[in-house]
Amino acid sequence: MVELRPYVALFRGQARSLASYRASFVLELSTNVFATVMDVLTVLVLFRVSRTLGGFTLREALLVVGLSSCAFAAADLAVGNIERIKFYVRTGLLDAVLVRPLGALPQLLLMDLPLRKLSRCAFGTGVLVFAAATAGIDWTPGRVVLVVAAPLAGVVFFSAIFVVSAAVAFWWVETGEIGNAFTYGGRDFTSYPITVYSGWFRRLFAYGMGFAFVSYYPALALLGRADPLGLPVWVGYAAPSVAVVAAAAASVVWRVGIRHYRSTGS
Amino acid sequence: MDSVNATGARWVHQNVVVSFRTFTAITGSGFRRYATYRQATLAGAFTNTVFGFLRCYVLLAVADATAQGLAGGYDRAQLATFVWVGQGLLAVVLLWGWTELADRIRTGDVAADLLRPVNPVLSYLATDLGRAGHAVLTRLIPPVVTGLIFFDMYLPQRWVTGPLFVASLVLAVLACFGCRYLVNAAAYWLHDVRGPMIAWTLGSGVLAGLYFPLRFLPDWAAVALWVATPFPSLLQTPLDVVVERDPPATQAGLVALQAVWVVLLLAACGRVQRRAERKLVIQGG
Numbered sequence: 001m002v003e004l005r006p007y008v009a010l011f012r013g014q015a016r017s018l019a020s021y022r023a024s025f026v027l028e029l030s031t032n033v034f035a036t037v038m039d040v041l042t043v044l045v046l047f048r049v050s051r052t053l054g055g056f057t058l059r060e061a062l063l064v065v066g067l068s069s070c071a072f073a074a075a076d077l078a079v080g081n082i083e084r085i086k087f088y089v090r091t092g093l094l095d096a097v098l099v100r101p102l103g104a105l106p107q108l109l110l111m112d113l114p115l116r117k118l119s120r121c122a123f124g125t126g127v128l129v130f131a132a133a134t135a136g137i138d139w140t141p142g143r144v145v146l147v148v149a150a151p152l153a154g155v156v157f158f159s160a161i162f163v164v165s166a167a168v169a170f171w172w173v174e175t176g177e178i179g180n181a182f183t184y185g186g187r188d189f190t191s192y193p194i195t196v197y198s199g200w201f202r203r204l205f206a207y208g209m210g211f212a213f214v215s216y217y218p219a220l221a222l223l224g225r226a227d228p229l230g231l232p233v234w235v236g237y238a239a240p241s242v243a244v245v246a247a248a249a250a251s252v253v254w255r256v257g258i259r260h261y262r263s264t265g266s
Numbered sequence: 267m268d269s270v271n272a273t274g275a276r277w278v279h280q281n282v283v284v285s286f287r288t289f290t291a292i293t294g295s296g297f298r299r300y301a302t303y304r305q306a307t308l309a310g311a312f313t314n315t316v317f318g319f320l321r322c323y324v325l326l327a328v329a330d331a332t333a334q335g336l337a338g339g340y341d342r343a344q345l346a347t348f349v350w351v352g353q354g355l356l357a358v359v360l361l362w363g364w365t366e367l368a369d370r371i372r373t374g375d376v377a378a379d380l381l382r383p384v385n386p387v388l389s390y391l392a393t394d395l396g397r398a399g400h401a402v403l404t405r406l407i408p409p410v411v412t413g414l415i416f417f418d419m420y421l422p423q424r425w426v427t428g429p430l431f432v433a434s435l436v437l438a439v440l441a442c443f444g445c446r447y448l449v450n451a452a453a454y455w456l457h458d459v460r461g462p463m464i465a466w467t468l469g470s471g472v473l474a475g476l477y478f479p480l481r482f483l484p485d486w487a488a489v490a491l492w493v494a495t496p497f498p499s500l501l502q503t504p505l506d507v508v509v510e511r512d513p514p515a516t517q518a519g520l521v522a523l524q525a526v527w528v529v530l531l532l533a534a535c536g537r538v539q540r541r542a543e544r545k546l547v548i549q550g551g
Contacts, residue, residue: 026459034468042477046324049338049482050331053324178309181316188320196327201319 006102010110018115025116033119036069039191040127054195059135061193066128067215071154074123076118079109079159082166082185089173095142095263104258105163123152136221145238148216153240154190154224157214160243160250161186167250170257182209190215195228210246215237267545274460288384289392296396311408318353318409322346322417325478342423343420344509348479350413352505354406356397359442359500361470366390367434367450368459378437387535391443396437427507428513430521434504437524444531445470451535454542475502481511492523497533499524 018025042067043159048060056064057186088108097107132147165179186209189197194216195208206212220227221236285356329337340348354481356362368392370376379386393485402457413419449466453459471477474497480488492498505518506512 024461025316027466031464031468038468038472038477042472045478046328048484050328052331054327054331116473155279172305175311177306181313185313188317190322192327197319197323201323222271245524 001085003261007106007110010107014110014113015115020112028116029119032116033123036120036123036127039069039187040065040123043191054193055193056193056195059131060219061224062127062131063135063213063219064193065153065191066124066131066175067150067219069123070128070151072158072187072190073117074155075158077114078120078155079162080183081112081114082108082162083179084171085113086125086165086173087218089169089261092263094261098258098261103233105254108229108259122174130245132222135223138224142237143222146221146240148219149240150215150222154214156243157246158183158186158209160246161209163250164253167257170261187212187213191220210242213242241266274485285384285388289388289549290300292384292389292392294398297400298396299393300400304327304336307404309511311329311405314353314357314405315409315412317548318350318413318504319416321353321477322349322413326417328447328482338479339511340481340509341420342481343418344511345479346413346417346418347509348505349418350409350419351406351508352476352501353409353413355435355438355501355504356476358401359438360446361474362443362467363475363502364446365450365459365463367447368453368463371450371453372457376546380546384538385536387447387532387539390447391532394438394443397427402435420509422508422510424510424514426515427510430514430517431504431507434521434524437521437528438504440528441524441531443498444528444535445496445500447530447535448538449543451538454538454546470497470500473497474500475505490530492520499527500510 028064043061044058045062046053048078051057053061081206082105085094085108088097094108097104097111100107128147128151137143137147148214162179162183165182180250186205191203194202197205206216217227217231217236217239219236221233221239226237322345325337325340325348329335329340329342329345337342339344367376370379377388382389422431445466449462450459452462456462460542473480473491473495480491480498480502483491488498492502503524506520507517510517
């Protein structure tokens with residue numbers, strides 16, 4: 001049985017520090033939501049110019065956006081701050097974390113949990129609920145399970161991407177923004193039906209890295225549409241399982257990375 | 267006001283040639299400083315390129331789905347050029363990630379800037395021009411070349427576009443510097459600039475035309491943005507110039523509008539800096 005109390009203490013410390021600057025927290029909470037609002041607005045503006053995008057109507061595309069932004073916002077809230085690992089490595093804080101008898105990853109996450117991103121998460125979920133309600137979905141038990149499982153799997157998937165791209169810092173501290181290409185880039189990729197992209201770029205992001213299974217295939221299954229790219233219908237229902245593979249891969253990369261870590265010296 | 271004041275009454279004694287030499291020397295050191303961040307440059311160019319693919323495919327899909335293949339008045343090739351040059355310009359004007367002044371104000375290091383016999387605004391501007399020069403070579407060219415390899419890009423047809431684009435690019439760098447300086451200078455009053463910084467980061471991308479060309483918006487909204495805010499002058503105008511979206515006269519007008527914004531923004535920077543120095547108390551011992 002893992003002792004949870006130290007983690008709870010870390011989380012409570014974090015929450016208390018926020019509570020002492022209440023006005024600042026409320027301000028950050030309200031400005032942060034605009035990050036997700038902008039993403040959705042961008043999609044709406046694009047649909048102002050054309051009636052369809054990659055063969056999908058606004059109603060259908062909104063379901064893709066909802067699945068993507070709900071999952072990304074929640075993963076960003078829970079794990080997004082791991083991208084600060086470069087800073088922890090450079091300042092030596094990681095050494096302090098490693099000597100404590102607790103898991104390094106949960107400590108790092110709880111030490112700096114960005115609760116201000118709760119508002120994004122709520123907005124993303126709102127978009128998903130609205131899209132699911134208005135897209136004219138023919139509800140079956142399978143689809144009800146899928147509409148809950150798909151965003152949850154998306155959270156795990158994006159969290160895995162965050163961890164892998166942060167773990168690169170163990171080998172290469174000055175990774176700069178490379179991680180963003182796959183975390184925020186992944187969010188942008190999953191915000192549109194993948195029929196929008198083409199060629200090797202689509203194959204790499206959609207199937208190579210698995211981003212197609214976060215929002216596109218679950219959305220197809222929910223809408224009951226056949227895949228224009230030719231994959232069978234059950235792929236949409238099976239899509240959430242990709243998250244398991246991603247999580248396993250992320251955990252391996254993280255473990256190897258932390259073993260490889262040799263401090264920065266004095 | 268008998269206290270040490272860095273910007274007060276300096277101009278009287280200053281020799282133009284000497285101050286020009288100082289300015290170019292700081293610009294050169296700005297260039298060399300950013301030339302040492304090799305890994306960060308490479309990482310940034312890579313990330314901009316990935317986002318270039320994402321944005322380009324999305325905008326091309328928009329054009330494909332319209333009746334005439336025109337989205338907001340741009341054809342496919344123009345959209346490709348818009349995206350790929352935009353991905354490079356993003357780093358040249360440095361839309362995001364500049365918190366140097368705010369950090370120095372918070373830590374008190376800004377005291378050292380104020381003691382130097384150079385106007386702080388001009389000295390930061392000189393460094394920024396050096397940085398932008400470096401970015402033109404290392405951050406603008408890679409995405410544009412990538413775009414040329416993988417997409418059918420629009421190449422400018424009119425000879426005026428060349429000089430007009432260079433002018434527009436320089437003005438965009440100056441305007442963006444002015445905006446960033448003002449956002450950072452909020453730290454003189456607030457200490458913690460995360461609020462204004464988040465607002466700037468979120469607003470600038472969308473309003474400058476990075477996510478979609480502003481011509482996708484209703485006409486009244488696009489015109490209002492152009493006239494009432496400096497944002498289109500940061501990216502949209504140089505990009506419209508290079509893809510030749512409008513006839514030459516309109517383009518020259520838009521660049522002139524950029525120049526007006528540059529004058530207003532830099533004047534505001536100077537004013538804000540003088541006001542800040544009157545009230546600044548360096549924290550700490």
